[in-house]
Structures are given as C-alpha cells and as structure tokens.
Amino acid sequence: MDNIPLVSVIIPCYNASKYLIEALDSIIQQSYKNLEIIITDDCSTDNTYEMLCSFREKDSRIKLYKNDVNLKLPTTLNNMIDLCTGKYIARMDADDISLKNRIKEQVEYLEKHPEIDMCGTNAWNMKENGKIVGFYKFPINDTAIKYSACIFNPFFHSSVMLKAEVLKLNKYNxxxxxxQDYELWIRIMKSYKVHNLSKKLIIYRLPEMATPEKKEKQKQLATNVIQEARHAFFKEPFNLNDCSISDSYMFYRLAKKEGFMINANIVHLVGYQILRCILKLENIIVTNFIIMQKTIKRK
Incomplete structure (x- = not known):
C-alpha cells in the first residue's frame, strides 16, 4: 500500500498486570507500525498503571489515560473511541495476544474491500497457564456471520477492526x-457489511470460571441480544448459497440443535446442492434426499 493508514488500537485495562506484558508486547511488536496505541486504566487496584507508565516511556505511540473513578468497560471504551484519530480502530484486550501480522492483514483486507466496514479473525484458545488447547473457527462472509449471530457471538472482541467512522457513530451500550460487544455487533450488522478473516490471528485466553450470579447475568443479556438478532435477521429466509459448504453445514448443525430449522427450511435456506452434501455428511441415503426433493417440488 502506498498510503499506509493510521490504526488506533484501543486497550482498556483493569487489574491486568498478570498478562499485560504479553498483550502489550504483541501490539508493540506488530509488523504494521503506523499505530497509535490508546490505553486507559479504569482505576486498577494492582500495579497495572505503573506497568503502563513504564511501557509509555519505551514507545511514543502509546497514549495513556487513567479514569478518575471506575467507569466499567462500555463507558471506558466509548471514551477511548472519542480519542481515536486513525482511519481504523482495532480492539485489543489486556489478557489476549495478537499475532505479529494481525493488524497488517486486517488493514490490507479492509483497504482492498472498501465495502466491508468491520473485520474480525479466527483465534487460538489458550489456558491461563499459556498452553494452546484448541482454536475457534467463525463464519467468514457477511451473510454467514449475520445468520450465525442468531445463535452465538460471531466475533472475538479482541480481533475486531472497524472503520473509525462506523464505530464513532455506533458506540457501546x-x-x-x-x-456489550455482541449487542454492538448486532446494531452494526443491521446497516453495515462485516467479515472474518479465516486465519487465526489472535490468541484468546479462556476466561476464569464465572460466579453463578455473573453467569446468570451474562446468560440473560446474551439471550436478549440473540432475540434481537433473530428479529433483525430472520425477517426473511436467508439464502446461503454464497456460503461455503462447511459453513452451511455448521449452521445446519447449530440450528438443528436450537430447534428452529427443519428439513423443508433447510432446502430453502441452503439450496439443493449444499443440502446434498449435508445429507451425505449426516450419513443419510442419497435416494432419501431425491425423494424429499421431489416431494417439496410438488408442494
């Protein structure tokens, strides 16, 4: 790229000293260098702020702020968004790790595809002790992501990069x-196009076990978001013919588990060719598929 756009990376911190060095180093050492790294400490009670001051002395791209009172994550993020001056805004959590080419690959994709307003990536899973224990594979294209949002959150918060103009108009609730990220993605997807890179470009640290009270609150809020997604994206049946067969099969399995998509709807949603692959993967005899197809055509 001839004109390399500025990327604003926003990193909120609260009692993050345990993993902060790994997380910040992963951004500082990105192969893409035209960054401003905006960090806010939300009144940590450990030595997070002191560590951040040390980082700021070593890298002039770091712009460090500290809240006077604990504002919590959504408000802290919104304040950081107002401070961004880059063309793109990238999210990063203080306990995850961005792989070296993460920012570079996302910028290149967004520059080559101006119709896309938000871009995430796939991720490796890591335990607290630093051991990689697997990976997540999310759907890739806009249609597939919107469909899957009716079942689960289709983006890693730490992996997302957006056009700054979009995020400044659509902040966290x-x-x-x-x-709060899931809720924001749903609002953005109603008006904008989104994408996930198939590469695993972040390492997501699996969270500690939540308390029963926290679990219940998380479940309640996530349920509200899912209902909003279904209201927004299930008004008309989706045409998934432009999605990969593996994505379509994943949707079928998830939707089947959720209980809101059955045989006839499968045909309508994913098309005969993809359905044939699904049925083969399900070990259903192809002749049964042909019979079902003929029956549906007669209706």
Whole structure:
C-alpha cells in the first residue's frame, strides 16, 4: 500500500498486570507500525498503571489515560473511541495476544474491500497457564456471520477492526455490563457489511470460571441480544448459497440443535446442492434426499 493508514488500537485495562506484558508486547511488536496505541486504566487496584507508565516511556505511540473513578468497560471504551484519530480502530484486550501480522492483514483486507466496514479473525484458545488447547473457527462472509449471530457471538472482541467512522457513530451500550460487544455487533450488522478473516490471528485466553450470579447475568443479556438478532435477521429466509459448504453445514448443525430449522427450511435456506452434501455428511441415503426433493417440488 502506498498510503499506509493510521490504526488506533484501543486497550482498556483493569487489574491486568498478570498478562499485560504479553498483550502489550504483541501490539508493540506488530509488523504494521503506523499505530497509535490508546490505553486507559479504569482505576486498577494492582500495579497495572505503573506497568503502563513504564511501557509509555519505551514507545511514543502509546497514549495513556487513567479514569478518575471506575467507569466499567462500555463507558471506558466509548471514551477511548472519542480519542481515536486513525482511519481504523482495532480492539485489543489486556489478557489476549495478537499475532505479529494481525493488524497488517486486517488493514490490507479492509483497504482492498472498501465495502466491508468491520473485520474480525479466527483465534487460538489458550489456558491461563499459556498452553494452546484448541482454536475457534467463525463464519467468514457477511451473510454467514449475520445468520450465525442468531445463535452465538460471531466475533472475538479482541480481533475486531472497524472503520473509525462506523464505530464513532455506533458506540457501546453502557447498560450492557456483559455482552456489550455482541449487542454492538448486532446494531452494526443491521446497516453495515462485516467479515472474518479465516486465519487465526489472535490468541484468546479462556476466561476464569464465572460466579453463578455473573453467569446468570451474562446468560440473560446474551439471550436478549440473540432475540434481537433473530428479529433483525430472520425477517426473511436467508439464502446461503454464497456460503461455503462447511459453513452451511455448521449452521445446519447449530440450528438443528436450537430447534428452529427443519428439513423443508433447510432446502430453502441452503439450496439443493449444499443440502446434498449435508445429507451425505449426516450419513443419510442419497435416494432419501431425491425423494424429499421431489416431494417439496410438488408442494
């Protein structure tokens, strides 16, 4: 790229000293260098702020702020968004790790595809002790992501990069203590196009076990978001013919588990060719598929 756009990376911190060095180093050492790294400490009670001051002395791209009172994550993020001056805004959590080419690959994709307003990536899973224990594979294209949003959150918060103009117009809902990212993605997807890179470009640290009270609150808020997604994206049946067969099969399995998509709807949603692959993967005899197809055509 001839004109390399500035990327604003926003990193909120609260009692993050345990993993902060790994997380910040992963951004500082990105192969893409035209960054401003905006960090806010939300009144940590450990030595997070002191560590951040040390980082700031070593890298002039770091712009460090500290809240006077604990504002919680959504409000802190919204304040950071106002401070961004880059063309793109990238999210990063203080306990995850971005792989070296993460920012570079996302910028290149967004520059080559101006119709896309938000871009995430797939991720490796890591335990607290630093051991990689697996990976997540999310759907890739806009249609597939919107469909899957009716079942689960289709983006890693730490992996997302957006056009700054989009995020400045669509900020986090401060009423969502949990699932604030999921709620925001749904609002953005109603008006904008989104994408996930198939590469695993972040390492997601699996969270500690939540308390029963926190779990219940998280479940309640996530349920509200899912209902909003289904209301927004299930008004008309989806045409998934432009999705990969593996994505379509994944949707079928998830939707089947959720209980809101059955045989006839499968045909309508994913098309005969993809359905044939699904049925083969399900070990259903192809002749049964042909019979079902003929029956549906007669209706």
């Amino acid at each position: 401060s009423n969502f203590r949990y699932s």
